[in-house]
Amino acid sequence: MNRIDNLFKSFKKDKKTAFIPFISIGDPDIKMSFEIVKALINNGADIIELGFPFSDPMADGKVIQRSYQRALKNHVSMRDAFDFIKKIRKVSDIPVIFFTYYNPVFFYGASRFAKDAQNTGIDGILTVDLPPEESDELKEFTDREGIDQIFLLAPTSDAGRIKHILSYAKGFVYYVSVTGVTGARSVLPRQLQEKVKEIKKIKDIPVGIGFGISSNKQAKEISAYADAVIIGSKIIQFIENNLNDKNKILKDIAEFSSDIKSSLL
Amino acid sequence: MGLPDKKGHYGIYGGRYVSETLMPAIFELEEFYKKIKHDKGFKDEFYGYLRSYAGRPTPLYYASRLSAQYNAEIYLKREDLNHTGAHKINNTIGQALLAVKMGKKRVIAETGAGQHGVATATVCALFNLECEIFMGSKDIERQKQNVFRMELLGAKVTPVESGSATLKDAMNEALRDWITNVATTYYMIGTVAGPHPYPEIVRDFQSVIGKEVLKQVDKQPDILIACIGGGSNAIGLFYPFLKYKDVKMYGIEAGGFGIETGKHAASISGGKPGVLHGNKTYLLQDEDGRIKEAHSIAAGLDYPGVGPEHSYFADDKRIIYDNVTDFEAVSAFLMLCKLEGIIPALESAHAIAYLNKIKGGIKGKMVIINLSGRGDKDMHIISDYLMSKKV
Numbered sequence: 001m002n003r004i005d006n007l008f009k010s011f012k013k014d015k016k017t018a019f020i021p022f023i024s025i026g027d028p029d030i031k032m033s034f035e036i037v038k039a040l041i042n043n044g045a046d047i048i049e050l051g052f053p054f055s056d057p058m059a060d061g062k063v064i065q066r067s068y069q070r071a072l073k074n075h076v077s078m079r080d081a082f083d084f085i086k087k088i089r090k091v092s093d094i095p096v097i098f099f100t101y102y103n104p105v106f107f108y109g110a111s112r113f114a115k116d117a118q119n120t121g122i123d124g125i126l127t128v129d130l131p132p133e134e135s136d137e138l139k140e141f142t143d144r145e146g147i148d149q150i151f152l153l154a155p156t157s158d159a160g161r162i163k164h165i166l167s168y169a170k171g172f173v174y175y176v177s178v179t180g181v182t183g184a185r186s187v188l189p190r191q192l193q194e195k196v197k198e199i200k201k202i203k204d205i206p207v208g209i210g211f212g213i214s215s216n217k218q219a220k221e222i223s224a225y226a227d228a229v230i231i232g233s234k235i236i237q238f239i240e241n242n243l244n245d246k247n248k249i250l251k252d253i254a255e256f257s258s259d260i261k262s263s264l265l
Numbered sequence: 266m267g268l269p270d271k272k273g274h275y276g277i278y279g280g281r282y283v284s285e286t287l288m289p290a291i292f293e294l295e296e297f298y299k300k301i302k303h304d305k306g307f308k309d310e311f312y313g314y315l316r317s318y319a320g321r322p323t324p325l326y327y328a329s330r331l332s333a334q335y336n337a338e339i340y341l342k343r344e345d346l347n348h349t350g351a352h353k354i355n356n357t358i359g360q361a362l363l364a365v366k367m368g369k370k371r372v373i374a375e376t377g378a379g380q381h382g383v384a385t386a387t388v389c390a391l392f393n394l395e396c397e398i399f400m401g402s403k404d405i406e407r408q409k410q411n412v413f414r415m416e417l418l419g420a421k422v423t424p425v426e427s428g429s430a431t432l433k434d435a436m437n438e439a440l441r442d443w444i445t446n447v448a449t450t451y452y453m454i455g456t457v458a459g460p461h462p463y464p465e466i467v468r469d470f471q472s473v474i475g476k477e478v479l480k481q482v483d484k485q486p487d488i489l490i491a492c493i494g495g496g497s498n499a500i501g502l503f504y505p506f507l508k509y510k511d512v513k514m515y516g517i518e519a520g521g522f523g524i525e526t527g528k529h530a531a532s533i534s535g536g537k538p539g540v541l542h543g544n545k546t547y548l549l550q551d552e553d554g555r556i557k558e559a560h561s562i563a564a565g566l567d568y569p570g571v572g573p574e575h576s577y578f579a580d581d582k583r584i585i586y587d588n589v590t591d592f593e594a595v596s597a598f599l600m601l602c603k604l605e606g607i608i609p610a611l612e613s614a615h616a617i618a619y620l621n622k623i624k625g626g627i628k629g630k631m632v633i634i635n636l637s638g639r640g641d642k643d644m645h646i647i648s649d650y651l652m653s654k655k656v
Contacts (some may be wrong), residue, residue, distance in 0.1 A: 055555040056433060056541060058440045059284040065427050077553050102282060103540045107554030129282045129540065133272060154286040156447060161289060179286060180445040 003095035003123045004148055004171040007046060008206040008227060017223035017264040018046035020208060021257060022099065022232030024053050024064070025081050026071035028243055033071075034087060035246075036239070036253055041092050043254045044261025048088070049126070049230065052081050052100040059128045061183030063233040066240060078108050082120040089121040097124040097150060105138065114141035124148035124171045132168040139168075148172075153199065155179045155189065163202050172206035172228060173199065177213065184214035184234045193225045216263035223264040231260065268574065273461020276580065278573035281460040283440070283543045290447045295462040297367055302469065307362065314358045315473060318391065319348045321355075323474075325481040325633070330604040335620055337627040340486075341607070341636040342478055344498060351610065351638030352474060352498045353384035357453060359470035361388035364451035371395040371446065374453040375439040377404055377432030377494075378564030379411025380638065381455030386420035394451075396420040399438040401431040408564065411642060429558045432568050436542050456495025457572030460543030464572050471501025478633060479505055488627065490515045491635035492615040493586065494530070494566035496575045498637035503584060513585065515623065516575060517615045519561030520588035530559035531588040532571040533579045546573040562591035562646065563611035565638070589618040595650055597621075598640065610638030611646065 011018055021040045027033055037048060053071035057064060085096055098117060105113045105127060117125065125147055130138065135149060142149050148171030153162055156179060166173065175195060177188055196207050209222050210230030219229045238252040268275050273295075281291055301307045315321040323343045332339045344352040364372055372394045376382030382398040389396035398415055402424040405412055415422050428434035443452045457464045457471070489506060491499035493516040506512045521529030529535055532547040539548040541556055549557040549569035559569040578584040589597075594611060597618035601609050609617065613636045620627060620634075640647070 055428060056437050058437045058542070059286075059444060061441075062427075069428075072555070101540075103548075103550070103556070104554035106540050106545075107537070107550060128284050129543075131281060131283065131285055131288050133288075134280050134282055152285040154284075154288075156286050156289045158289065165285070176286060179447060181441045 002146055002148065003093065004047065007095055008172060011227065017226060018208070018228040019044055019257070019261050019264055020047045020049050020097070020210070020228050020230040021045050021235050022049040022051060022230060023235060024051040024067045024071045025084050026053055026074045026076035027067045027236070028070055028239055029074050030076065030080065030084065032246055032249070034084065035250060037088055038091065039250045039254045040257050041094055043257035045094065045257060047095040047097060047228070049097040049099050049232070050085065052076070052078070052098065052104055054101040054104065057101065059181055061181040061233060063184070063236050063240070064182050067236045078104060082116055085120045085122060095123045096121060097126055098122045099126045099128070102127045102130045110138045111141045114138070114145045114147060117147055118145035122147060124150045126150040126174065128152065132165055135168060150174055152176050155195070159198070162199060166199065166203040166205065169203070169205055172208050174230065175199065175207055175209050176211045177209050178211050180211070182211055182233055184237070185212035186214070188212055188218055192222065196225050216259050219260050220263040220265065229260070229264060268577065269461060269465055273465070275574045275577035278538070278545050278576040279461055279464060280545050281543060282540045282545065283460050284444065286444045287447060290443070291460050291462070298363065298462055298466055301363070301366065311359055311362060315355065319354045319358060320346060321473065322477045323347060325478055328605050331601070334604065335627055337629060338631045339620070340633045342474060342502060342633060344474060344635060344637045345607070345609065345613070345639035349384045349387050350641065351380050351384070352471060352501060353381050353455060354387065355473055355501065356455065356467050356470045356497060357381070357384040357388040360451070360453045360466065361392045361394065364394060364453070365392050367451065369449065369451035371397070371450045372453050373397050373399065373439050373442050373450055374455060375399050375432065375435040376455065377401070377435070377567055378642065379404070379408040379415065380565055380642070382415050382420070382422070383411055383418070385453050385455070386415040386418035389420060390418045397442070398422050399425050399435040399442070401425050401429070401435050403430040404432065404435070404564065408642070431558065433556060440542070456497040457500050457574060458495045458542060458544055458546065458570060464544065464574055467497050468500045468504055468574065471497050472504045474498065474501035474635065475503060475505035478502065484631065485509060486512060486633045487630040488513045488515065488623065488632040490517060490616045490619050490632065492566060492612045492637060493518045493571060493575060494568050494612065495570070496572040498635050500572060500574060502633070502635045507583065514583070515619055516584050516586045517619045518571070518586060518588040519563055519566035519615060520590040521560040521562070523590055524588065528560040529588065530561040530566050530568060532569060533575065533586040534588045536569070538576065541570055544573045546576045547571050547579065562594060562650065563615065565610065565612040566615065587619065587622065589615050589622065593618040593621070595647065598647065607636070608640040609636055610640050611643045613637045
C-alpha cells in the first residue's frame with residue numbers, strides 16, 4: 001500500500017473527493033515552483049502531480065506547452081526533478097505523481113528511473129505516450145519499486161478498451177474528460193457521470209477526472225461522482241499571467257486552490 | 266520478411282507510443298489496412314492512379330556521363346518525374362484511398378519543406394477531401410512557394426509557432442489536431458515513421474519504387490543508394506531488394522555542417538534510440554532525453570528522427586547508414602546539373618554525393634541511385650548558398 005492507495009482508501013471511507021493540482025517542475029523557475037507546490041499543499045491539494053518539462057508535448061494544449069518552454073529555459077534535468085521532489089518530502093508526506101512523456105524516462109533508463117523515483121518518494125508515474133501495449137518495458141521496474149503506473153482512459157475508449165486498460169491500472173485511473181489536448185474549457189461533456197459508472201462496474205478503482213476543468217462549479221459537479229479532480233492548465237495560467245509578480249502568483253494559486261478544495265464534496 | 270511483428274515492432278524499434286485518445290484510431294486504421302492491403306480491387310485502383318495520375322512507372326535512367334566519370338554503371342531511378350516532383354505522391358495516393366474508403370472527410374498532414382504538404386493537398390483535391398496542413402512558421406518563411414501551391418490546391422496551411430517552429434513541431438501540432446478531431450479526421454503521415462501501422466503502410470505504398478526497378482534491370486545491381494530523412498524513398502527502393510543478399514544498400518543521412526559540429530540531421534550516425542511521435546527509433550536528443558533541433562540544407566531531411574525500420578536495419582547492419590555534409594550535397598547537386606542535365610532535389614543530392622565515399626570505390630559496379638525528387642523547389646536555397654560560399 002503506497003501513499004496513493006492509502007489516501008483513496010481513507011477518502012472513500014469519508015466519502016471525500018481528492019484535489020490533484022498539476023504544475024511543471026521549473027516553471028517559472030525551480031525555486032518558485034517549489035513555493036507554488038507549498039502553496040498548493042497548504043491550501044487543499046491532496047495529491048500533487050508534477051510535470052517533467054519536455055521539448056515535444058504532443059498531448060498538451062498551449063498553456064502547458066508554454067509552461068514547459070519556460071521551464072526548459074531553466075535546464076531542469078531528471079536529477080533536478082528528483083532533488084525537487086526530495087525537497088517536498090522534507091516538508092510533506094503528500095502523494096506525488098510524476099507526469100512525463102516517455103522519452104526522458106527511456107533515455108534515463110527505465111530500471112534506473114524506477115529505482116531513483118522510489119528513493120525520491122514518487123508514488124505514481126503517468127507516462128502520457130506509453131499505452132498499456134508498450135508499458136511492459138517500464139512496468140517490470142515500477143512494480144519492483146512499488147510505484148503505481150497511472151493510465152489514461154479517453155472518451156474514445158470503448159468498453160473493451162476500458163476493460164483492457166483497467167487490467168493494468170494501479171492507484172487510480174485518469175479519465176480524460178474531453179477528446180482533445182489539455183487545457184481549460186468552459187463546458188465539459190455531459191456523459192462523464194455515466195462513464196465513471198461504466199468504469200466502476202468493471203473495476204473497483206478510484207477514478208480521477210482531468211483535462212478541461214477550470215472552475216469550482218465544474219469541480220463540485222464532478223466531485224459528486226468522481227474520486228479525484230485534476231486541474232493543470234487553469235493553475236498554470238496564474239503563473240503566466242503574473243510572471244513579474246511572484247507574490248501574486250502565490251496568492252492567486254492559494255486562493256484558487258482553497259476555493260476548489262472547499263467546493264469538493 | 267516478417268517485419269513488423271504483430272504489435273508493430275521492428276526488433277526493439279517502432280511500436281505505438283501515443284496518448285490513449287488516439288489508440289482506437291490507430292487500431293481502426295490497422296484493422297482496415299490489414300483487410301484491404303491484399304484486396305485486388307484496392308491494388309488495381311492504387312496502381313491505376315499511380316499510372317494515370319502520378320505518371321508511373323518512372324524511368325530507370327542510365328546516366329552515361331556520370332558513369333564515365335566514376336568508371337561505373339550508374340542508373341538513376343527518376344522519382345523526380347512523378348506528378349508533384351517527388352516520390353511523396355506514391356504514399357499520398359495510397360493513403361487518400363484509405364481515407365476515402367474509411368469514410369473520413371477531412372485529412373491533416375505535417376510538412377517540412379512542403380513536398381509532402383503539396384502531395385497531400387494534391388490528392389485531397391483529387392478525392393474531394395478537406396485538407397489542413399501544419400507547417401512550422403520558420404519553414405513557411407523558407408518555402409513560400411510551396412505554401413502558395415498548397416493554397417492553390419485548396420488546402421488550409423496552418424503555421425506552427427511552438428518549439429522550434431519546424432517539421433517536428435508541425436508533427437506535434439498535427440497529432441494535437443488528430444487527438445481533438447479523431448472521429449472525422451484522417452492523419453496522413455508523410456514518411457515511414459509515426460505509430461504503427463504508419464511505417465508499414467507508407468513502406469508498402471513506396472515499395473512500388475523498388476518493385477519497378479526489379480522489373481527494369483536485366484541483372485542484379487551491386488549497390489543501391491538513397492537519402493534518408495524519415496526514410497520513405499529509401500525503404501521504397503530497398504525493401505523489394507532485401508532478399509537479394511549480395512545487393513549492398515546505403516542510406517545517406519544529412520550530415521549538415523558535419524556530425525562533429527552537432528548541427529546535422531543524421532539521427533542514426535549522430536543520435537541515440539528514443540521515443541518520439543509514436544515510435545521508438547534513433548533520435549537527436551540531449552542528455553535529458555529532450556529532442557534537439559536538426560539541421561540540413563535539404564529541408565526534407567531536416568528532422569531529428571528516422572523511420573523505425575531503418576533503426577532496425579542499422580543495428581542489424583543489413584543496410585549501411587552514413588552521411589554527407591551540406592557542402593558535399595551541394596557539390597553533387599552541381600555535378601548532376603552539368604553532367605546529366607538533371608536538377609535534383611537537395612535531398613536526393615545527398616545520395617549522389619555518396620558515390621565519392623563508398624568504401625572500396627564503385628569502379629565497374631552497377632549502382633542505382635534513387636533520385637527521389639527534383640530541385641525546382643531549391644533554387645533560392647542553392648543560390649543563397651553559392652553566394653555565401655564558394656563550391
